[in-house]
Amino acid sequence: MRAAATDGTPDVAERDPRATEVVEFFDTTLRDGEQCPGATLHPADKLAIAQQLAKLRVDVIEAGFPASSPGDFQAVQQIAREVEGPAITGLARAVRGDIDAVHGAVRDAGRSLIHVFISVSDVHITHKLGLDRAQVLARTAEAVAYARSLCETVQFSPEDAGRADLDYLCEVVQAAVDAGAGVINLPDTTGYCLPHEFAAMVATVRREVRGMDRVLVSVHCHDDLGLATANSLAGIGAGARRVEGCINGIGERAGNAALEEVVMALRVRRPVLGLGDNIRSQELVPSSRLVAELTGMAVAPNKPVVGANAFSHASGVHQHGMLRDRRTYEIMAAEDVGAGETQIVLTARSGRHALAHRLDRIGVAVPPEQMPAVWARFLEVADTTKEVADDTLVRIVGEVHSYHTPPAVGPV
Ligand code: KIV
Ligand code: ZN
Numbered sequence: 001m002r003a004a005a006t007d008g009t010p011d012v013a014e015r016d017p018r019a020t021e022v023v024e025f026f027d028t029t030l031r032d033g034e035q036c037p038g039a040t041l042h043p044a045d046k047l048a049i050a051q052q053l054a055k056l057r058v059d060v061i062e063a064g065f066p067a068s069s070p071g072d073f074q075a076v077q078q079i080a081r082e083v084e085g086p087a088i089t090g091l092a093r094a095v096r097g098d099i100d101a102v103h104g105a106v107r108d109a110g111r112s113l114i115h116v117f118i119s120v121s122d123v124h125i126t127h128k129l130g131l132d133r134a135q136v137l138a139r140t141a142e143a144v145a146y147a148r149s150l151c152e153t154v155q156f157s158p159e160d161a162g163r164a165d166l167d168y169l170c171e172v173v174q175a176a177v178d179a180g181a182g183v184i185n186l187p188d189t190t191g192y193c194l195p196h197e198f199a200a201m202v203a204t205v206r207r208e209v210r211g212m213d214r215v216l217v218s219v220h221c222h223d224d225l226g227l228a229t230a231n232s233l234a235g236i237g238a239g240a241r242r243v244e245g246c247i248n249g250i251g252e253r254a255g256n257a258a259l260e261e262v263v264m265a266l267r268v269r270r271p272v273l274g275l276g277d278n279i280r281s282q283e284l285v286p287s288s289r290l291v292a293e294l295t296g297m298a299v300a301p302n303k304p305v306v307g308a309n310a311f312s313h314a315s316g317v318h319q320h321g322m323l324r325d326r327r328t329y330e331i332m333a334a335e336d337v338g339a340g341e342t343q344i345v346l347t348a349r350s351g352r353h354a355l356a357h358r359l360d361r362i363g364v365a366v367p368p369e370q371m372p373a374v375w376a377r378f379l380e381v382a383d384t385t386k387e388v389a390d391d392t393l394v395r396i397v398g399e400v401h402s403y404h405t406p407p408a409v410g411p412v
Contacts, residue, residue: 033246080109094143121160148180155183162188191224202238218242316351
């Protein structure tokens with residue numbers, strides 16, 4: 001069923017060497033993802049996921065929030081010491097204690113960065129922090145400068161940027177850039193923005209803040225309105241070249257942008273977007289399965305890219321099309337995301353082509369004159385069950401065959 005790259009479908013499995021600009025992926029499954037109820041991970045599980053993320057070739061792993069607990073500090077430190085490839089970071093509020101904790105936890109990594117955040121929307125400044133705008137501005141400058149004295153790369157996130165006053169957001173980002181931040185990550189913390197609004201915010205910050213040509217712009221979108229992937233892509237369209245996300249889209253409330261969705265949108269629509277990335281897409285499904293297993297958060301069957309039904313076809317019309325040419329109903333190949341093969345599922349909505357195809361695949365030959373009876377019996381069985389399994393099919397064929405074949409006459 002795998003289409004060759006010559007069939008007109010873009011070969012999405014590998015990085016396109018012609019793409020001049022690359023979008024980096026910052027995985028926060030182990031920090032923002034782990035913040036969702038019930039998903040707390042043991043340090044050994046965090047390490048196993050980090051190793052898998054390195055195989056997936058994400059550019060940065062946010063391994064945790066080291067100031068939150070001694071256990072998380074140690075987990076981040078172990079990942080920094082043992083996982084090779086991606087840069088390792090941890091999250092810090094804009095206070096020295098948190099910044100020291102991140103520095104201590106990630107300093108042994110091959111590459112590391114310190115991620116500092118503070119809220120910039122009025123509702124957060126007033127009701128969460130109990131500060132005013134001037135105090136947040138001063139804290140930003142102080143915290144980023146301090147982090148920069150410890151680590152060459154500092155990422156600054158103005159939390160709740162999506163609901164902040166745009167002029168004030170630019171002032172805060174200016175302070176962070178002037179204090180030495182090399183990455184500005186713009187979060188839609190509450191998943192509030194519409195794609196065109198989010199794109200306009202990214203474009204405004206890039207245009208209005210001095211020195212942005214030397215800064216990597218990143219986006220971090222939440223999925224409260226189901227717009228996290230769309231907003232991440234809108235941010236990329238406005239010039240962001242790093243995207244934050246979580247495997248399976250887990251995270252606070254409705255979750256973060258699903259990393260696998262953004263990767264495959266970039267790959268499948270590469271002719272339009274023209275951007276490369278460093279991800280090994282065949283590791284997407286193995287990563288999804290590991291995260292689901294270790295967090296205990298099951299993946300919905302209809303989840304894009306990694307759900308069990310993402311490459312399954314059950315209706316006769318679709319199956320007929322797929323059997324002729326997979327491009328009729330698939331825009332990417334199961335193999336390219338590590339999902340094995342496309343599945344033709346036999347149900348009461350399947351057609352004769354799908355039945356014949358399955359019989360052929362499992363090596364069961366049916367004489368042409370018996371096929372109408374096999375088909376009729378198949379439909380009877382299919383109406384009583386969700387999916388007709390291969391062993392049931394073999395039994396149906398056997399029953400029809402013995403009904404049509406007279407018993408052999410033994411010696412008299
Ligand atoms: O959603 C958010 O704003 C965050 C920041 C800490 C980046 O997770
Ligand atoms: Zn977040």
